[in-house]
Amino acid sequence: MAEEKPAVTEEKPAAKEKPAVTEEKPAAKEKPAAENVVFIGIKPVMNYVLAVITQFNMGSGDVILKARGKAISRTVDVAEITRNRFLQGLIVKNILIGTEEVQGERGATNVSTIEIVLGRGK
Amino acid sequence: MAEEKPAVTEEKPAAKEKPAVTEEKPAAKEKPAAENVVFIGIKPVMNYVLAVITQFNMGSGDVILKARGKAISRTVDVAEITRNRFLQGLIVKNILIGTEEVQGERGATNVSTIEIVLGRGK
Numbered sequence: 001m002a003e004e005k006p007a008v009t010e011e012k013p014a015a016k017e018k019p020a021v022t023e024e025k026p027a028a029k030e031k032p033a034a035e036n037v038v039f040i041g042i043k044p045v046m047n048y049v050l051a052v053i054t055q056f057n058m059g060s061g062d063v064i065l066k067a068r069g070k071a072i073s074r075t076v077d078v079a080e081i082t083r084n085r086f087l088q089g090l091i092v093k094n095i096l097i098g099t100e101e102v103q104g105e106r107g108a109t110n111v112s113t114i115e116i117v118l119g120r121g122k
Numbered sequence: 123m124a125e126e127k128p129a130v131t132e133e134k135p136a137a138k139e140k141p142a143v144t145e146e147k148p149a150a151k152e153k154p155a156a157e158n159v160v161f162i163g164i165k166p167v168m169n170y171v172l173a174v175i176t177q178f179n180m181g182s183g184d185v186i187l188k189a190r191g192k193a194i195s196r197t198v199d200v201a202e203i204t205r206n207r208f209l210q211g212l213i214v215k216n217i218l219i220g221t222e223e224v225q226g227e228r229g230a231t232n233v234s235t236i237e238i239v240l241g242r243g244k
Contacts, residue, residue: 070192070195071195072195073193
C-alpha cells in the first residue's frame with residue numbers, strides 16, 4: 001500500500017532527481033523535499049487533493065503544500081477542498097508567503113511563493 | 123490629499139454601491155467594507171500595490187487584502203511587492219483562507235478566498 005503513492009505528489013526541480021553521487025552544489029542550500037511536502041503545479045486540483053489525502057493516510061502528522069506563481073490559487077483550493085470535503089478534522093496550522101528569484105529568459109524575475117501547513121486538529 | 127485615493131481600492135459587489143436607502147437584504151450578512159480593506163481583482167498588480175501604500179499613508183495601522191479565486195495569486199504578489207519594494211517595515215500579521223459559495227450560471231459553486239493582513243512591525 002505504501003508503494004501506491006500517486007505520481008503527482010512532487011514536482012521537484014530536476015536537479016534533485018539525480019542520484020546523490022555527485023555533489024556539485026553546496027548541499028546545505030536545498031535539502032531534498034521531505035516526505036510530507038506536496039508541490040502544487042499545473043495539474044488538476046483533485047490530483048493534489050488525492051496526494052494530500054494519501055500523505056495523511058500514510059501517517060503524516062502534518063502535510064505542507066508548496067507552490068509559487070499562479071499555482072498559489074490552486075494551492076488554496078487544494079487545502080480547502082481537502083479539509084471541507086475529505087478530511088474534516090484538518091486545520092490550517094500555518095500559512096507563509098514569500099518571494100523567490102527565478103531565472104527566466106529575460107534575466108532574473110521574482111515570483112511569489114506560498115506554504116500552507118495542514119495538520120490534524122486536537 | 124486624503125481625497126486622492128486611487129479608484130482601484132475596492133471592487134465591491136455591486137449591491138454595496140447602491141445608496142443605503144433601500145434595505146432589501148438582511149443588513150447583518152454583509153457590512154460595508156472597512157476603509158482599510160483592499161479587494162484584489164483582475165487589474166494590474168501595481169494598481170493594488172498603490173492602493174495599499176495609499177491606505178498606510180492615510181494612517182491605517184493594518185491593511186487587509188482580500189481576494190477570491192484566481193486573484194489569490196495576485197494578492198500574494200501585492201503583499202510581497204509592497205513589503206519588499208515599497209514599505210520595508212511591513213509584516214504579514216495574519217493570513218486566512220476560506221471557501222465561499224457563489225452563484226454561477228450552473229448553480230452554486232465554491233470558490234476559495236484569502237485574507238492577508240499587513241501591518242507595521244514594532
